[in-house]
Amino acid sequence: MNIQEKTDSLTEAFDITKSDQVIAFVGAGGKTTLIDFLAQELAKKGFYVGIMTTTHRYYPQKFNAIEKKKEEILEILKREHIAEIGRIAQTQHPVKTGPVSREMYEWMKRQVDFLLVEADGAKRMPVKVPGMQEPVLYSDMKKVIVTAGLCAVGKKWKESCFRCNSYFSQTDSEKIVQADDIVYLMQSVYPKADGRTWMFFFNQWDCIRCEEQKERVKSAVAISRYPIRWGQLQKDSDKKIEVWGNR
Numbered sequence: 001m002n003i004q005e006k007t008d009s010l011t012e013a014f015d016i017t018k019s020d021q022v023i024a025f026v027g028a029g030g031k032t033t034l035i036d037f038l039a040q041e042l043a044k045k046g047f048y049v050g051i052m053t054t055t056h057r058y059y060p061q062k063f064n065a066i067e068k069k070k071e072e073i074l075e076i077l078k079r080e081h082i083a084e085i086g087r088i089a090q091t092q093h094p095v096k097t098g099p100v101s102r103e104m105y106e107w108m109k110r111q112v113d114f115l116l117v118e119a120d121g122a123k124r125m126p127v128k129v130p131g132m133q134e135p136v137l138y139s140d141m142k143k144v145i146v147t148a149g150l151c152a153v154g155k156k157w158k159e160s161c162f163r164c165n166s167y168f169s170q171t172d173s174e175k176i177v178q179a180d181d182i183v184y185l186m187q188s189v190y191p192k193a194d195g196r197t198w199m200f201f202f203n204q205w206d207c208i209r210c211e212e213q214k215e216r217v218k219s220a221v222a223i224s225r226y227p228i229r230w231g232q233l234q235k236d237s238d239k240k241i242e243v244w245g246n247r
Contacts, residue, residue, distance in 0.1 A: 010038045013229050013243040020143045022115045026135040028122030029149020030203035033233045035116045043081035047113040051084040054119045054136035059095040060084045125162040126152040129189050143197045146190045151207040152177045180216035202230040221246050
C-alpha cells in the first residue's frame, strides 16, 4: 500500500500475516471498532480469533465467552470462529471486562490463529496520552497498533485528549487541535525501542471537512518513520471501511 492507495481490507492495510499471532491495540478513537472489524474479517477468511483485554473493555454484545469454561469457549470458537474472553471487572453500568489469568491467556493463544488484545483505555475520548504504566503489553505482543480519532480536530486539547494535563501545560491545553498535531503527538508518546512493530491508525477521516487539515495529515505521514494508516470505520454504513496508508 502506498500513499495513494485505498483498501477496505484491514488485514492488507495493517500487513497482517500468520506470524502476527498476538496483536495489541492502544490509544483512543477507534480501538474497539478496529478490533471488532478485524476479528470479523479474519473469521471470514477461516481463521479462529480470540479477543481480550489487559486493562478494561466494554462488555461484548457478540461472541461472548466472558467467564466461560474452556469447553464453552471452544464451542463458541467452533461455531463463530470468534470468542471474546475476560472476567467481569465492573458491574455497574457500563459493565466492563478485565484481563484473564496468564494461564488462561496462554491457553487461549493455543486455540486461535490470532489473539487481538485491547491494551489501553481512553474514557471514550478521541486522543490519549498514556500514563506511566500504560499501555499494558505482554512480551509476546510484537505488533502494536496505535489509534487516535481525527474528530478531535478543531476542538481544544483539554476537550479531546485523555490525560491531557500530564503532557500539556494549562496554556497549551487551551489550544485548538490541528490534524498533524495528533499525528506527531501519538508518535511521540507511544512507540518505544523495544523490538515491537509499532503502527498507527488515524480514524474518523470523514470528520475532517477542511482540505488544509487533510493535507496536514498527509504531510505528517510523508515524513514519519512509522507505518501510518488513516481512514474511517463506520458501523452503520454501506461503506464500512476505507483505509489509506504509507510505506
